[in-house]
Amino acid sequence: MGRIGKKVPGYVLCLIMAAVMVLLMKGTARADETEDGFVYSDLGNGTVQIDAYEGSDGNVIVPAEIDGKAVAKIRDIAFNRNVAVNAEIESVTFLGEIAEIESNTFSNLPSLTSVTFKENVGKINSNSFSDCPSLKTIVFEKNVGAICDFAVSECKKLENVIFSGNVGTIGTSAIYSEYIKDIVFQGEVGELGNGAIYCERIDSITFMKKVGQVGQGAFCYVSSTDTLEITFKDDVESLESMALEDIAGNAVITFEGDVRNMGYNLLGQSSGSLTLVFKKGMNMIPQQSFDGADSAKLNLVFEGRVKIEDKAFKDCSILNSVMFKGEVETIGEEAFSGCGNLNDVTFMKDVKTIGEKAFSECESLETVNFDGNVGTIGDGAFNKSGSDQFEIILGPEKTVQTIGNNAFAECKGLRDIIFIGVNLVGVGAFAKCPDIRNVELYSSSEDYLTIDDMCFLNCPHLKKVIIGGNGSVSFGGGAFNGCTSLSEFQFGGGGSIFFASEVFSGCTKLTELRLFGSGFDFANDVFKDSGITEVYITDFDYLSFEYHTFENATNLNRAFFSGKHIIIGEEAFARSTIELLEITGDVEDIGNSAFSGCSNLKVISISGDVSFIGKEAFSGCIDNAIIIFNGDVDKIEEKAFAGCSGLKSVVFSGDVKTIGSKAFENSTLLKTVFIPKSAAVASDAFPANTNVVYYELQESSSYYCVTGVTPVVKVTLNGTTLVPGEDYQVTYMKKSQSVGNIVNEGTYTVSV
Secondary structure (H helix, E strand, O other): OOOOOOOOOHHHHHHHHHHHHHHHHHHHHHHHEOOOOEEEEEEEOOEEEEEEEOOOOOEEEEOOEEOOEEEEEEOOOOOOOOHHHHOOOOEEEEOOOEEEEOOOOOOOOOOOOEEEEOOOEEEEOOOOEEOOOOOOEEEEOOOEEEEOOOOEEOOOOOOEEEEOOOEEEEOOOOEEOOOOOEEEEOOOEEEEOOOOEEOOOOOEEEEOOOEEEEOOOOOOOOOOOOEEEEEEOOOEEEEOOOOOOOOOOEEEEEEOOOEOOEOOOOOOOOOEEEEEEEOOOEOOOOOOOOOOOOOEEEEEEEOOOEEEOOOOOOOOOOEEEEEEOOOEEEEOOOOOOOOOOOOEEEEOOOEEEEOOOOOOOOOOOOEEEEOOOEEEEOOOOOOOOOOOOEEEEEOOOOOEEEEOOOOOOOOOOEOEEEEEOOOEEOOOOOOOOOOOOEEEEEOOOOOOEEEOOOOOOOOOOOOEEEEEOOOOEEEOOOOOOOOOOOOEEEEOOOOEEEEOOOOOOOOOOOOEEEEEOOEEEEOOOOOOOOOOOEEEEEEEOEEEEOOOOOOOOOOOOEEEEEEOOEEEOOOOOOOOOOOEEEEEOOEEEEOOOOOOOOOOOOEEEEEOOEOOEOOOOOOOOOOOOEEEEOOOEEEEOOOOOOOOOOOOEEEEOOOEEEEOOOOOOOOOOOOEEEEEOOOEEOOOOOOOOOEEEEEEEEEOOOEEEEEOOOOOEEEEOOOEEOOOOOOOEEEEEEOOEEEOOOOOOOOOEEEO
């Protein structure tokens, strides 16, 4: 085994090799050197390699051919072998195609300012342009196969690198300079390697055509004194994981074509404010694409039709704003969930679906702008989101069709809600929103609007609700339960309304309800523990109160109903504090115990026909003084008015068919009742002390004569003639027309 000597340093070997080459060339210089100073060697296959430049011209032009052979290769340190000569080189221009430029070809040239390649370049090796302190411009007029790692490095005054053709690959830190302001790739780029462009003060990087792969940290440490603009004007095949990491300062990165694949954690450790603009449609953005980069602020702009995958930006703490300028097909489940610094979301065109929990728990969210129509806002889409000032803005005449369950539940800061064209507002959609003040919901045309169970549950500051549109509306159970500040409820639609149980339960400041529409259905306990005092419902085709609608309504004073087909269910107003009941219109049914125990009810006035008054319907109304029926009454069930101890007057202005057993039991203040002779009245319908007078009307030419009354009462057409009688109230009626006040036609009340 021979001796192992000390290893010779690499730079010493390079110097030795250079010296040997110089000695060799001196022996054969004239054979391998052109007149203008190019030292070359034959590579075979009709090509030569330039080994050195010994010429005196500072503006070097490398010919396409030497001795009829193509110049294919530039050897390493070819322009740096003769230090004295090469130090004067200011520019180099290559006229022909170059297969390869080896390492350090243009290294340490103090006067070199520009290098131009007129034709294709196959490969530029590492450090080909290194430590050239005056180099300002490199121009590639045609295609470049590969720019290897650190190919352009430590050229600190390099301002422009121009690529007019295609570039195959750009290696790690292949372009490194502090002074480059703009780079434009006019042709396609196959691959940007890791940290390919390392330019700390660059203003813009533009890719005019397709880019294949953008590797990790492709724009390593790039920044600008103003705003860096990186633009991809055509498709990008793949953004690798951490492709956009280590970008500092303010930057706008624009993708005008498709981005077909994205890796994870694209921004890596980037900092500053970054805006990503996707101008063309996006089919998908995968989950975790924008994880990391905790110190950056990310703004997203989607200009084309877009589909965002489930959890694509979930827990992306750097996300500041999202703008969708094009149509949105789908925003997936939890796509932006947990983006704690997200401030603004804007939809400039139509949105088909915002998925379940898509923007949930975005606690800094300030504005959501809908400038287009929205199909569906999914369950929990904005649940627990919102800053102290959270606003939802709907563009003019823009609609939202479906708002899912808990879509905006527990959103703080949300004060005013206006949605147009709504078909469904889901269960608990705005429940427990502590700051909501006003709600306006408008259905589209004649569509049905469902406001589901507990929709606005426990919104303590909700004051005003307006429901509009021409369609019908259904309110689910407890829709406004616990809205203790609700004082105004308006319905101006042309359709019908259904109120499920406990819709206004606990709404202690809701004192007056005014409704008009085609029809109304009230379920049980709609106004439980509410502050309702007056109810006015008018202009309807039907009105129905189910069991217990106003039961135990301790503040109710007056109810006025004007319309058709009225049904008041069992115990609908039982034990409430109602004082005046006024109905204008036909009543189909007053159910059993409908007003039982209404001890404050003083006046009952029904100006229409009544089909049925159920058992004990008004029993126990001890303050009831007067009952007026201005239409026909088909049936009064047993004990319907039992226990009305304060009742003094019952007026039947039309026909009465049936009065059941004990109908007016214990109404001891009722002295006289006039009832048509045709009525079927139970023998015990009235108290024993009540004088029941059965009458019929006969007409003469000058007066009405009421028979069956002793003494006979004669009523003339021009005045009242009383033949002798006592003091009491009675209304006489001729068929369906009343007689009173002694005028020719109309209703007449006569004191006898």
